[in-house]
Amino acid sequence: MKKTPSSIFYNGFIYTLNDKNDIYGAMAVQDGKIVALGTDDEILALKGQNTEVYDLKKHVVIPGLIDTHAHIFRVGLSELREEKFIPTSITELLNYIKEKVKLIKPGEWLYFPNTYPTRLKEYRFPTLEELDSAAPNNPVYVDGAYAGQANSYLLRLLNIDENSPDPENGKFIRDPQTGKLTGLLFRCGNIVKKVMVQDNYNIEDIKNGFLNIQSKYNELGITSVIDPMTNENDIRALNELYEEGKLSLRTVLTGLVTSTDSATDYLEKLKSLVETPAEWGKLSFCKVMIDGGILTGTSYMRKPYNDTLGVFGIKFEGFRGIVQYDAFQLKDFINIAYDTGLQMTAHCIGDAAVDLFLDAYEAFNKENDITEKRYSIIHCDFSDDQTLKRIKKLNLSILFQPMWHYMDGDILNKVLDSNTMNTFLPYRKYVEIDIHAASGSDHMIKYDSLRSQNPYNPFHALYNMVTRKTRFGNVIGGEYCISRYDAIKMYTGKASYVSFDENIKGTLEVGKVADFAVLSQDYFNCPEEEIKNIFSVMTVVGGKVVHSKV
Ligand SMILES: [Zn+2]
Missing domain, CATH: 3.20.20.140 (Metal-dependent hydrolases)
Structure with a gap:
């Protein structure tokens, strides 16, 4: 005996998105696969005793999106234990940090993953000074994946000072006038992660x-x-x-x-x-x-970045991004x-x-x-x-x-x-x-x-x-x-x-x-x-x- 469909979906607009962009009213399914497409009458005629029937109520149906x-996997873990705070502005970020330091011990981490200057209202990373004033006694890292902003506490923890040479493939950004570190770190994720307390x-x-x-x-x-x-x-x-x-x-x-x-x-x-x-x-x-990313001015470009607006904090000439x-x-x-x-x-x-x-x-x-x-x-x-x-x-x-x-x-x-x-x-x-x-x-x-x-x-x-x-x-x-x-x-x-x-x-x-x-x-x-x-x-x-x- 021929098997009847396990389910039938009818009374819809089923956009197959095949080569001819065919649209059908109904569809029959068996063993997880589509076994027939056609008019409501054609498909409903296949109904057996155990077939489940779903009325699509004239809705549009599309193939599952890919x-x-x-x-x-990373996303799944990202809010497994608590909601993730993602700032939309530097003001919001600094306020959050100020509140947080009241609740945590000195030395405890404040880590902000996937935070990009192009997504913050001010269109820049927070400065070293801003982070220092909000959190003088805790390591802070605002991490844009390929570039990130550290506070002074974190720089000390990393043993990075004015005299430190740039790491392999990466860059410690310095103020062109004073030569002082700005706390902006290009492609230093691995160095930071080494001193960070990692979730298990x-x-x-x-x-x-x-x-x-x-x-x-x-x-x-x-x-x-x-x-x-x-x-x-x-x-x-x-x-x-x-x-x-x-x-x-x-x-x-x-x-x-x-x-x-x-x-x-x-x-x-x-x-x-x-x-x-x-x-x-x-x-x-x-x-x-x-290469790096365009949200942090580190993707590898044909032409040097001309960051006159200071979005990426690239305060030097000729920078074309990071390439591995x-x-x-x-x-x-x-x-x-x-x-x-x-x-x-x-x-x-x-x-x-x-x-x-x-x-x-x-x-x-x-x-x-x-x-x-x-x-x-x-x-x-x-x-x-x-x-x-x-x-x-x-x-x-x-x-x-x-x-x-x-x-x-x-x-x-x-x-x-x-x-x-x-x-x-x-x-x-x-x-x-x-x-x-x-x-x-x-x-x-x-x-x-x-x-x-x-x-x-x-x-x-x-x-x-x-x-x-x-x-x-x-x-x-x-x-x-x-x-x-x-x-x-x-x-x-x-x-x-x-x-x-x-x-x-x-x-x-x-x-x-x-x-x-x-x-x-x-x-x-x-x-x-x-x-x-x-x-x-x-x-x-x-x-x-x-x-x-x-
Ligand atoms: Zn990706």
Whole structure:
């Protein structure tokens, strides 16, 4: 006897987002996969005795969204024990510190991760003096990941003074007039972490954190992510969650490598740990970090930063950012990815960093064809026509984050020259040149979809792609707007392509996993301003309802 569907969803507008953009009224699901799409009558006719039937009440249904850059394990832990304070202004930060020092002992840490000058109202880091006056007896570090601001207590703790030489790859920023340390530290995260009291988390913690954030993602229709920095315990946690039947988010994993000596062993180790079926968790990527970040003025740029506004605290000439490797070293890393059968990718923000990475890719491609390997570039914030042509020729994917344009576009527009700014996330060009560009958040801490760093609300990101509007409502680079269809494909089909998953997810077609979101509003036809307010009223993953507002 032929099996009847386990569930049927009818009376909706099911946007398959397949090649023909077919729309159906109803869908039947069995064993977690889509088995039929058609009219209400056609699909309801398949109903058996045990089939669950869901009325979509004329809502729009889209394939589950795929965030191609979400630090899901780290995010999970970030608010496992307490809510994270993320300041929106220096005033707010200093007030918080003043209150906090009353409650803690001298010497106890005040650490503010993922705090960026472009996200603070004053558009700068707090000064050494400001931090000293708020916390004279505690180490304070305002950490923008690639650059951070210390107070004097922390500098003493680090044994850094006027005479200290710059660390390898990093920089202690000094006042050009007096030569005194400003407390701003470029690429000194490792040095600071050595003296910091680190939180300890076990596998149970990682699991709990994952479950917390997985449900938040499901609420916004996100059903898959690419985690860009997965460690051994993350994989162990994921294995257990799968075994316990608790997963409602599919995760593609990434091994971050830092040295060519240990990389192969490390990647093989990670690979061997994965025990989940590939559709729930698989190690796909080998990643390196090439440069710093544009939110701290440390991404590696073709032109020196001209920080006359003092946003980044770069008080010296000729600074082009931080770069970790040369093209020869990068080629060695590509070789390791190639040999271990993983897909190469890299954190690469500045235009000069992208140049370097492309040099390495092109050199490697002369020896071994990589055009079918779907290697990629993460971030790739600044790309001109020449760069995009090179990317196209190698068939690379770009994994970009629209929320940087939304959050930081206004201030970057003032800091960067207009030529550079004209190459900032040019969505329209991705479509015109037909590049595999996929969207994501780079979500790192905090659970709230908009107050997190970086905000991971996909509907805000889609709104930005469609309007090029920033959080202040300004249109920046309006010529790079794209259609609603093109935008959402960068969160679905194009995102599945990145990790060779286009045959299992990314569109709603027979044979693919039943991962989809029933939207609160009609994404395709609602007023533009409404796009950012959309959420999922019901999210289904592998045929199971994992979130429901009805
Ligand atoms: Zn990231």
